[in-house]
Amino acid sequence: xxxxxxxxxxxxxxxxxxxxxxxxxxxxxxxxxxxxxxxxxxxxxxxxxxxxxxxxxxxxxxxxxxxxxxxxxxxxxxxxxxxxxxxxxxxxxxxxxxxxxxxxxxxxxxxxxxxxxxxxxxxxxxxxxxxxxxxxxxxxxxxxxxxxxxxxxxxxxxxxxxxxxxxxxxxxxxxxxxxxxxxxxxxxxxxxxxxxxxxxxxxxxxxxxxxxxxxxxxxxxxxxxxxxxxxxxxxxxxxxxxxxxxxxxxxxxxxxxxxxxxxxxxxxxxxxxxxxxxxxxxxxxxxxxxxxxxxxxxxxxxxxxxxxxxxxxxxxxxxxxxxxxxxxxxxxxxxxxxxxxxxxxxxxxxxxxxxxxxxxxxxxxxxxxxxxxxxxxxxxxxxxxxxxxxxxxxxxxxxxxxxxxxxxxxxxxxxxxxxxxxxxxxxxxxxxxxxxxxxxxxxxxxxxxxxxxxxxxxxxxxxxxxxxxxxxxxxxxxxxxxxxxxxxxxxxxxxxxxxxxxxxxxxxxxxxxxxxxxxxxxxxxxxxxxxxxxxxxxxxxxxxxxxxxxxxxxxxxxxxxxxxxxxxxx
Amino acid sequence: xxxxxxxxxxxxxxxxxxxxxxxxxxxxxxxxxxxxxxxxxxxxxxxxxxxxxxxxxxxxxxxxxxxxxxxxxxxxxxxxxxxxxxxxxxxxxxxxxxxxxxxxxxxxxxxxxxxxxxxxxxxxxxxxxxxxxxxxxxxxxxxxxxxxxxxxxxxxxxxxxxxxxxxxxxxxxxxxxxxxxxxxxxxxxxxxxxxxxxxxxxxxxxxxxxxxxxxxxxxxxxxxxxxxxxxxxxxxxxxxxxxxxxxxxxxxxxxxxxxxxxxxxxxxxxxxxxxxxxxxxxxxxxxxxxxxxxxxxxxxxxxxxxxxxxx
Numbered sequence: 001x002x003x004x005x006x007x008x009x010x011x012x013x014x015x016x017x018x019x020x021x022x023x024x025x026x027x028x029x030x031x032x033x034x035x036x037x038x039x040x041x042x043x044x045x046x047x048x049x050x051x052x053x054x055x056x057x058x059x060x061x062x063x064x065x066x067x068x069x070x071x072x073x074x075x076x077x078x079x080x081x082x083x084x085x086x087x088x089x090x091x092x093x094x095x096x097x098x099x100x101x102x103x104x105x106x107x108x109x110x111x112x113x114x115x116x117x118x119x120x121x122x123x124x125x126x127x128x129x130x131x132x133x134x135x136x137x138x139x140x141x142x143x144x145x146x147x148x149x150x151x152x153x154x155x156x157x158x159x160x161x162x163x164x165x166x167x168x169x170x171x172x173x174x175x176x177x178x179x180x181x182x183x184x185x186x187x188x189x190x191x192x193x194x195x196x197x198x199x200x201x202x203x204x205x206x207x208x209x210x211x212x213x214x215x216x217x218x219x220x221x222x223x224x225x226x227x228x229x230x231x232x233x234x235x236x237x238x239x240x241x242x243x244x245x246x247x248x249x250x251x252x253x254x255x256x257x258x259x260x261x262x263x264x265x266x267x268x269x270x271x272x273x274x275x276x277x278x279x280x281x282x283x284x285x286x287x288x289x290x291x292x293x294x295x296x297x298x299x300x301x302x303x304x305x306x307x308x309x310x311x312x313x314x315x316x317x318x319x320x321x322x323x324x325x326x327x328x329x330x331x332x333x334x335x336x337x338x339x340x341x342x343x344x345x346x347x348x349x350x351x352x353x354x355x356x357x358x359x360x361x362x363x364x365x366x367x368x369x370x371x372x373x374x375x376x377x378x379x380x381x382x383x384x385x386x387x388x389x390x391x392x393x394x395x396x397x398x399x400x401x402x403x404x405x406x407x408x409x410x411x412x413x414x415x416x417x418x419x420x421x422x423x424x425x426x427x428x429x430x431x432x433x434x435x436x437x438x439x440x441x442x443x444x445x446x447x448x449x450x451x452x453x454x455x456x457x458x459x460x461x462x463x464x465x466x467x468x469x470x471x472x473x474x475x476x477x478x479x480x481x482x483x484x485x486x487x488x489x490x491x492x493x494x495x496x497x498x499x500x501x502x503x504x505x506x507x508x509x510x511x512x513x514x515x516x517x518x519x520x521x522x523x524x525x526x527x528x529x530x531x532x533x534x535x536x537x538x539x540x541x542x543x544x545x546x547x548x549x550x551x552x553x554x555x556x557x558x559x560x561x562x563x564x565x566x567x568x569x570x
Numbered sequence: 571x572x573x574x575x576x577x578x579x580x581x582x583x584x585x586x587x588x589x590x591x592x593x594x595x596x597x598x599x600x601x602x603x604x605x606x607x608x609x610x611x612x613x614x615x616x617x618x619x620x621x622x623x624x625x626x627x628x629x630x631x632x633x634x635x636x637x638x639x640x641x642x643x644x645x646x647x648x649x650x651x652x653x654x655x656x657x658x659x660x661x662x663x664x665x666x667x668x669x670x671x672x673x674x675x676x677x678x679x680x681x682x683x684x685x686x687x688x689x690x691x692x693x694x695x696x697x698x699x700x701x702x703x704x705x706x707x708x709x710x711x712x713x714x715x716x717x718x719x720x721x722x723x724x725x726x727x728x729x730x731x732x733x734x735x736x737x738x739x740x741x742x743x744x745x746x747x748x749x750x751x752x753x754x755x756x757x758x759x760x761x762x763x764x765x766x767x768x769x770x771x772x773x774x775x776x777x778x779x780x781x782x783x784x785x786x787x788x789x790x791x792x793x794x795x796x797x798x799x800x801x802x803x804x805x806x807x808x809x810x811x812x813x814x815x816x817x818x819x820x821x822x823x824x825x826x827x828x829x830x831x832x833x834x835x836x837x838x839x840x841x842x843x844x845x846x847x848x849x850x851x852x853x854x855x856x857x858x859x860x861x862x863x864x865x866x867x868x869x870x871x872x873x874x875x876x877x878x879x880x881x
Contacts, residue, residue, distance in 0.1 A: 070756075070757065070878075089759065090756075090757060090758070090759040091759040094759060100757075102757055106754045106757040106758055107751070107754055108746075108747045108750045108751045108754050108755070109750065109751065109870070110746070110750040110751075110867075110869075110870065111743070111746065111747060111750065115743055115747075118740070118743060119743060119744065119747050119754075119755070119758045119760070120755075120758030120759040120760060121740070122740075123740070124740065125738065125739055125740040125742075125743055166758075
């Protein structure tokens, strides 16, 4: 199919069996303890568009950064046209004919279009020649733009056009598009893919399309590689793929975490536990070889659900027609710093004692939702009410005062002050427990801290241990202790288990369930689908700042969620 | 009160006011031009004060040894660049905090020149005056701008050159991109911290020249206290000017005008509280900043260190 397409577009030959334009072999990259890419093999052919699909953090961006020299691999080889190369900086990559159209990072708003295009070249600055080249590219690929406009004044679509021109100007033979449509309108995306075809067809270039959107990968590519947790889990031709299998391969992570927990005996899996484990393992192996079998995958998912359902600590609260929501967000609209809409008439009601899971690919408004409830963002329009009383948005401390506790997404960035002590961190939000008339009473502070340390089993050398001396899991317990000690009506947990080990994850899950059991409404924002499926009573899926799907847990499964997350219609 | 206004009128019609103003503006312009380049690359370089003083001292030293003002100017440049070197390497190679480095440098240079001045006691002198015919006959400002001690005329080359460098060369384009969005610049293949270091060296060069000019054009014998906060006024001029060269120079002229006004009013003998007068230029500076500072846009990455991977 791809061959005919290319033939139509005017290329005389596409020989996929010849030496690939790029061959990555056994590429591994670690960041600290995290393995971003784990022995990845990937071959890119000339004249074809290769889709690289995966969730945030699956390792696809890191992999591409190694190809353009922004990140150096720990091991593995990169061969360009059959020759092994060491790509240690962007200039080397550029000299090898590798160009990248970046998602956000490569344009300077304060400079004009032609200045941006000229940036990173060598030799004398020649405005006239640069403008001329922009005109040529504009004509060749239909990417018309005014070279003297300031980039900061352009729309997202036009900015990306500049980005593409900047990349094509150096005439790369290998072009990487990193999440190109994340900032575009559907029409702009359509235009982009049209020009993408041109780029490939005209000079038999090799194109990589990095994306987490199922639709566009299916429509715009010839080959697809799916990555998950740093590994390639599936490789196939686009003609042999459909949205359901792709969604499953992309998000189907129940395997690792659940089996790991079972192995450690933390989670009370029933007798099916071992079978479950074995089946999941098989499933993964098969996925590696020839894609995921839909039937068996469904069975595996069914198993996990049974076990989760049998867990009695997690029964949904009885929300009758007379129940009164504790939190009500009404048609909330939020714009981010760039003026892009982050929440788009987002409405949500939460009832005491329920856990609402917010699923979605990162960057679809979840962060804005958390930030609004942390008083960090002001609504452009819409309301937030707690127990029927409106709460002003963006006013420091207002949400906390109204009874909203927050476990922030990045505990180092906004959850804790690492250079202060554990005790001090425990009273950061509300000093009234340890202070009177503006003075901190060391005795009361100490007593409170000791109580919290015991209650939440925080492993530290004492109340005066500096925060940085405490491990990640215990740092998260400090945040948790602080927020729960406020006795909040609503607890927002944003990525609460990120970067934690299995035991700490289990503890956090247990605490969230307990909080809900005592009547706290818990809003769980997580990119870990299995976490959402395990803990939530109700699940909402966010896409482009809106709720695109809502379902009780019993009706939820990986496929449905995966499809919704990818922006496909339910 | 009428007395006061007639004095002010007198001040604004005497050529000394303008010559003094030009001298002071000249010192500020040397320093601010380089500071402008450094800030456009993203460094809020506060060691200007130390660069000026170091430049003045090494200029005096150069003159002391050779008896040549030209050599003094060269050694002044070298002195300024030495201090720039410490600032640049510490803050943009070793990733030390640029303000801590700058602050420390200012104090260090002050102490060091004070000590060396006592040890060496370099003697220096004013440079010769040089008249540019015809132009110097323009009323009021002619003499101030075209009958100056000769190092002043370096400004007439330095300012357009700096503008050309920043706006018309690849180096300047890269420098501006580094000050606005270092991550983008990095992705485009530009060595961010290298550009920033280079621009600090450039600031060191112009500040060193400024210090030397201050010595040979204004004070003559070196003293440890001559710079007296002018480095900080130069920084204020860049901010006041909204990080454009034109605005920066306008800032230099306005702030120098205030300094010159103070000198003239004292010369005339008008009795006004001298402490208040001392404060006048700084009050003008603060007022100027308060009025204009929020209307302008700073380089987006100003004073933000660049570490690859962080954002």
